[in-house]
Amino acid sequence: GILDLVRAGNGAGTDEIEDAIASGRRAASAALSRLGHAVADEPPAASPKVARPRYVQPIVADPKGRDFVDFDEDLQVKDLQNAIKDGYREIELVKRFTTVGMGPSQGRHSALATARIVAEATGRTIGEIGITTARPPVGPETLGVLAGHHEVLERRTALHARHLALNAAMKPVGAWWRPYFYGDASSAEAAVREEILAVREGVGLLDVSTLGKLEIRGPDAGEFLDRLYTMAHANQPVGRVRYCLMLNEMGSVIDDGVAYRMAEDQFYVTATTGAVARVYADMLFWNAEWRLKVDVLNLTGAFSGLNVTGPKARQVLETLESDIDFSRDAFPYLSGREGTVAGAPVRVMRIGFTGELSYELHCPSSLAPALWDAVMAAGKLHGLRPYGLEASRILRLEKGHILIGQDTDAITTPDELGFGWAVSKKKPFFVGKRSIEMRARLGQTRKLVGLQFPAGASNIPGESCLVLRGGAPVGQITSVGYSPSLERHIALAYVHVDDQAEGSRVTVKCRNGELVEAPVVAHAFFDPTNARQET
The missing domain is CATH 1.10.10.1100 (BFD-like [2Fe-2S]-binding domain)
Incomplete structure (x- = not known):
């Protein structure tokens, strides 16, 4: 059988030396008795426990009182x-x-x-x-946290099966799987080039369902957006779309999107894919603080988005059965309409991320596959081609549009981006207003500009390569890529504020250590007058 154990000392919960000795005698006596040996004397009982601290105060008095x-x-x-x-x-x-x-x-x-x-x-x-609990990073992580590390959250749009059927090369972007390009992996470069040219010369179709979609309802909806974003929205006409730029309290750019005013008390706001959860949380936080009469709904998963873009985009949509007039006069640039397209209820915004005539169709996700099929069928006569993430990245780069988190960092201000036009000078308050005014008085040291490299150049710097001035780093390349439209490599980069003028030449250190020079050009490399997207 299992031998009976007798506890003693610390094992019996005794701390003082006298109690430990007495505990040992009692344990020995008990053990002898169990073995059948007689014990002459009864061991002494434990002394009454007296609570007293067994420590000294861990503070050494400082002559100046700084304890x-x-x-x-x-x-x-x-x-x-x-x-x-x-x-x-x-x-x-x-x-x-x-x-x-x-x-x-x-x-x-x-x-x-x-x-x-x-x-x-x-x-x-x-x-x-008692004492308080030490938490991570000092406290150890639990096995449960470590065990769950490989359970990565994956999200798929309602059009995921359509992309696979078109032989899309899928790529994880944050939590979402998105088509990188359509076609064979062996011909990726050629496929991306063809997708870009299809948008520039004909019409393309992009799944933008991963964009954040937020609905703001209530009598204070305009005031709410006025406080959250840098532009004015309280006076935004119904049916119009405005760019919206969000700052944190430090005055740094944290998100952008567009706001479509559907009614006096209703806005439909988009946010970037990676930031929508934070933007939604910020909206709830500020609403709890301001107590305005608004409701905030996160419709990111409930709605899907299709971007029909290119010179022939209007012709494709006019082929479909719809109660929306897509003509230039009835549906001007930066406006929105509600109605039906191919039997699906849609919210349509005319915006221009690619720099071409573009219509963004948002519909309930359950109807997105049918709407996609209808647009694809209508576009056959016009050479419509679906395009992926890489083509979208180059198209926006050709127009000089920024990507939050890639062309911005934790301290980027609107002025550094050249976005002074997006900041209202008349509003008495918006989140980050005081901070950007204080930072403006301190002066800025860098500016985001366009760089253009010679056609046929062999050594092109990559993203994050340093921009040098006098041998010292003053900025970095944030976006770079080959433009089929311009037949050369172009980039966005932070340069010293004194080098921001068009025609200035800056030095960039490539990954192999070689230094190359590039001229500063306007942000909008392609169609700087916006004639194509406003047609």
Whole structure:
């Protein structure tokens, strides 16, 4: 059988030396008795337990009175003592009142010292006081967190099966699977080139379902967007679409999109694929703060989007059965319409991310495959071709349009992007307004510009390659690619503010260490007058 064990010392929960000795005698006596041996004397009983601290205060008095407990939060003994005097006698209340243990060390450095100070000041033991919990990154990750690392969230648009049927090369972009291009992997470069030229010369079709889609409803909808975005939306006419730029409280650009005013009390707002969750959370946060009369709905998964773009886009849509007039006069650039197309209820916005005549059709996701099929069928006579993410990236680069998170970073301001036109000078407030005004007074040191490399150049810098001035880095390439329309490589890059003028020449360090020069050109490499998209 299993041998009976007799606990002693720390194993029996005794701490003091006298109790430990007595515990050992009792354990020995019990063990002998179980083995059948007589015990002459009864072992002494444990002495009554007296609670007393077995420590000294871990603070050495400083001549100048700087007795720090928490270096993360710059807290001293007197800060904790003052909190206790104010009535915060429990350790969790002391933590919340003083912020002790809330810094990067998460209490690992200060929790025990804090508990001892509170214990001494309140006449209690540490056992009665307790200590706060140290959390990650100091605390270890649980096995559950580690086990779930390989369970990657994947999202597919309602048109995923249509892309696979067209032999699309799918690529993960954040949580979404998107078509990178259509065709054989062995001919990727040629396929992308053909997709770009199809949009420039005929008509293309892009799945934009991954875009964030947010609906703002309520009598204060215009005021709400006025406070959130840099442009004016309260005075935006019904049926019109406006660009919207979002800043954080530091005045840095964090998202952009468009806002379509469907009614006096209703807006349909798009956000970038990667930022929509944060934008939606920010909207809820600010709405809780401002208490405006609005409801915010996240329709990203509920609605799908199709972008029909190119010189023949209008001809394709006019082929379909619809109650929407797609003519130039009835449906001008930067406007929106509601109606039906091929039997599907749609919200259509005329915008121009590619620089061509474009219509973005948003419909319930359940109807997206049928609408896609209808557009594809109508486009056969006009040479319609679906295009993927890489072609879309080059098309927008040719127009000088930015990508949030690629052409911006954590400190990018609207002025650095050349987006002063997108910031209202008349609004008394919007998130980030005070910060960009303060930063403007400090002056800027960099500017996002277009760079153009000679046709046939063999050494082209890649994204993140440094822009140098006097041998020192002053910026970097943010986007670069070959433009079939211009037959040369083009790029967006941050340069020193003194080099922003068109015609200036900047030096870029390639990945192989070679230095190349490139002239500064306008953002809009292709159709700078916007004649094609506004036709």
